[in-house]
Amino acid sequence: MYLAKEDRYQKMQYKRCGKSGIRLPVISLGLWLNFGGVDSFENSRAMVRRAFDLGITHFDLANNYGPPPGSAEETFGEILAKDLQPYRDQLIISSKAGYDMWPGPYGEWGSRKYLVSSLDQSLKRMKLSYVDIFYHHRPDPDTPLEETMGALDFIVRSGRALYVGISNYSAADTQKAAQMLREMGTPCLIHQPRYNMFDRWIENGLTHVLQQEGVGSIVFSPLDQGALTDRYLMGIPPESRVGMNRRFKPTISESKINKVRMLNEIAVKRGQTMAQMALAWVLRLPEVTSALIGSSKVEQIEDAVQTVNHLEFSTDELVQIETILAG
Numbered sequence: 001m002y003l004a005k006e007d008r009y010q011k012m013q014y015k016r017c018g019k020s021g022i023r024l025p026v027i028s029l030g031l032w033l034n035f036g037g038v039d040s041f042e043n044s045r046a047m048v049r050r051a052f053d054l055g056i057t058h059f060d061l062a063n064n065y066g067p068p069p070g071s072a073e074e075t076f077g078e079i080l081a082k083d084l085q086p087y088r089d090q091l092i093i094s095s096k097a098g099y100d101m102w103p104g105p106y107g108e109w110g111s112r113k114y115l116v117s118s119l120d121q122s123l124k125r126m127k128l129s130y131v132d133i134f135y136h137h138r139p140d141p142d143t144p145l146e147e148t149m150g151a152l153d154f155i156v157r158s159g160r161a162l163y164v165g166i167s168n169y170s171a172a173d174t175q176k177a178a179q180m181l182r183e184m185g186t187p188c189l190i191h192q193p194r195y196n197m198f199d200r201w202i203e204n205g206l207t208h209v210l211q212q213e214g215v216g217s218i219v220f221s222p223l224d225q226g227a228l229t230d231r232y233l234m235g236i237p238p239e240s241r242v243g244m245n246r247r248f249k250p251t252i253s254e255s256k257i258n259k260v261r262m263l264n265e266i267a268v269k270r271g272q273t274m275a276q277m278a279l280a281w282v283l284r285l286p287e288v289t290s291a292l293i294g295s296s297k298v299e300q301i302e303d304a305v306q307t308v309n310h311l312e313f314s315t316d317e318l319v320q321i322e323t324i325l326a327g
């Protein structure tokens with residue numbers, strides 16, 4: 001029988017999510033890849049258990065995570081049933097809908113029909129009565145925003161989710177969505193954008209909106225899918241996303257790896273691994289509540305959580321990092 005480590009809340013840091021009552025761990029675990037039906041259940045289980053033992057209370061899912069789509073939620077449901085069910089009230093579990101899930105006109109995008117049906121399917125797969133956060137996964141150019149936000153409001157009022165969020169929304173759409181949700185009485189808890197040293201789009205307007213609206217953020221791919229770690233510094237390991245030629249993998253170019261090599265020298269001087277410095281770097285922004293990592297083995301999670309030992313940067317370090325990234 002699994003018993004969670006008693007000291008699990010001692011080291012992890014928890015940051016308030018926007019202007020809400022929820023605090024999230026600064027490192028959260030996403031189950032996009034490596035937790036599907038094609039992956040080893042025991043490895044997935046070991047990663048989730050280790051994460052929780054290290055103070056990671058937030059696990060991020062979506063209807064389409066796998067492969068095959070839906071299977072990461074099934075895996076997580078099984079881990080809950082076997083290990084984590086007694087700790088349900090200590091967990092923040094999220095899911096999303098937006099991408100293609102089933103055939104016909106109601107299986108993707110942002111209609112009320114799709115969002116409510118999809119969440120009902122997710123709840124069944126995870127054997128849960130509610131999720132803590134439900135996201136609209138990507139903006140829908142055709143469905144009126146009022147309908148999508150109305151569906152999120154309904155989802156909370158019907159007890160299927162405690163909070164709602166949006167993902168991949170532009171700054172302008174985020175502002176509109178946050179305003180609509182506030183007027184409906186279901187404030188937007190969180191935005192989930194992509195953000196890392198090589199992809200800084202959120203700095204051009206989104207962080208300002210988040211700050212203004214009191215919305216938190218959890219940033220995905222903070223390690224650029226593994227490129228911002230020491231994983232590719234000595235070549236391409238066969239068991240990595242690039243080595244296995246997975247459908248989703250980081251772009252590894254000579255110039256990128258050269259930059260990571262220089263960044264890694266700064267990390268070493270800080271007494272950190274490259275992954276830890278990349279995570280601390282996204283967390284330097286007050287608008288970033290949590291860094292949402294992926295993982296293929298327990299050791300990567302252990303590495304990531306040690307980021308909390310050194311989150312601060314000197315001005316000099318930040319300037320050096322900017323110079324490398326601009327090069």
Ligand SMILES: NC(=O)c1ccc[n+]([C@@H]2O[C@H](COP(=O)([O-])OP(=O)(O)OC[C@H]3O[C@@H](n4cnc5c(N)ncnc54)[C@H](OP(=O)(O)O)[C@@H]3O)[C@@H](O)[C@H]2O)c1
Pocket residue numbers: 029030031032033034060061137167168192219220221222223224225226227229230231239240241242275292293294295296297299300301303304
């Ligand atoms: N909202 C959205 O549209 C969206 C899109 C994408 C992702 N997400 C969310 O964000 C989560 C994370 O995304 P991501 O997997 O791209 O994040 P990531 O943390 O940037 O990349 C994770 C990968 O980096 C490598 N890695 C992680 N820690 C490492 C370490 N300490 N040392 C060396 N290598 C390490 C591993 O690659 P190997 O597998 O090669 O070992 C791991 O699978 C997803 O699970 C999902 O929840 C959301």
